Amino acid sequence: MLQTSIWEFTPLLLRGALITIEVTLAATVAAVLCAFLSGFLRLSKSRFLRLIGTVYVEVFRGTSLLVQLFWLYFALPILLDIHISAMSAAIAAIGLNYGAYGSEVVRSSIVSVPKGQYEAATALNMNPWLRMRRVVLPQALPLMLPSFGNLQIELLKGTSLVYLITLTDLTYQGMILRSYDSSKTPEIFAMLLFLYFILAYSFTWVIRFLERRSAKGRA
Known part of the structure; x- marks a missing residue:
């Protein structure tokens, strides 16, 4: 029965996994850009630029990612009449949130x-x-x-919140x-655990590959 159930669930869960991958990759790019920009700002000789960073x-x-998602998707249209898609809100909120954590990685490494x-x-x-x-x-x-690798996995897990703003990701399909x-x-949550693990392991493998390449470069 379990095997039959898994095959029944797989198409929808894989469709959601594609959305999760799309959000993760786009938010990772946004987070890296925010991390480097804010990291450089915090290293600036200008007090004003350091303050901005x-x-x-x-x-x-200091604020919840969930609240940031709600602000971008639900509050902005009401307060400022700014309407953005669920995908854009998810990428922006996750990118800005994890970019803030990555800022310290950039600053301390430099x-x-x-x-x-x-x-x-x-x-x-x-x-x-x-x-x-x-x-x-x-x-x-x-x-x-190494630190970016850890943040990448946390970012992937953070995408599970985007179903709360109607984005049909992996968690949404499971629900x-x-x-x-x-x-x-x-069975459903077993499949969710398995798919998130596969995604996380894949990103971990890529980071480890980059670490080995960078180690060869230093050698």
Whole structure:
């Protein structure tokens, strides 16, 4: 009976998994961009720019992702008459939220590069942008990968909230199937666990591959 149930559930769950993957990949890109931008802002010599970066990080780390999703999807249309799709709201909220956490990864990794590297690049008459691109980031990026890998898995799990704003992701499809036949709840949630594990393991494998490549580059 279990095998039959699994085959019955699989098409809808796989359809939801595709939405989950789409949200995860797009939100990851947004989170990385936000992490680097806010990380650089927090390292700026300008007090105003540091303040902007700090406010962004503290606001999005200090509030719930669920509340942020509701604000973007439900509150903005009411308050500012700004209407965005559920997919856009999900990508924006998740990207901004995990980008705030990634900001500290970027900042701490750049700060951990030995000061002698900065001094050597300055002695070679490199401007700040060239120094960052050619000297600092190649050394800081390998340090960021393990922490970014952990955030990637957390981001994937965070996508399970997007069904609350009507996005038909993996969790949404599981809840719909459960509402049709609650007696199959164990099978449905077993499939959800299995599919989330497969997705998480796949992203983990990619991060580990990148870590091995970066280790070879350092060698």
